[in-house]
Amino acid sequence: xxxxxxxxxxxxxxxxxxxxxxxxxxxxxxxxxxxxxxxxxxxxxxxxxxxxxxxxxxxxxxxxxxxxxxxxxxx
Numbered sequence: 001x002x003x004x005x006x007x008x009x010x011x012x013x014x015x016x017x018x019x020x021x022x023x024x025x026x027x028x029x030x031x032x033x034x035x036x037x038x039x040x041x042x043x044x045x046x047x048x049x050x051x052x053x054x055x056x057x058x059x060x061x062x063x064x065x066x067x068x069x070x071x072x073x074x075x
Contacts, residue, residue, distance in 0.1 A: 020069055037062075037071045 003009055009017040010026030018026055025032060035043060041061040048057035065071060 025070075031070070037065050040065050040071075 003019065003022055006017050008022055009019050010021040010023050011028060012018045013029030015028075018029075020026075021031075033043075041058060044061055044065075045054060045057045048060065051057075052060070
């Protein structure tokens with residue numbers, strides 16, 4: 001999620017903004033949902049269907065999500 005606005009940032013345990021994660025994923029210093037990369041792909045595909053086909057969305061997410069800080073150590 002592009003986070004050009006600080007209101008989109010998640011929050012640390014002390015309530016300060018965390019620029020690494022969006023507010024939909026991270027709040028109060030922890031992830032809102034405990035998801036594997038594969039689970040995240042399935043969860044987020046519907047959000048891209050207005051832009052691309054389901055197969056294209058799945059491919060894009062499968063390529064992009066593993067590069068994010070949250071999942072870099074998973075694998």
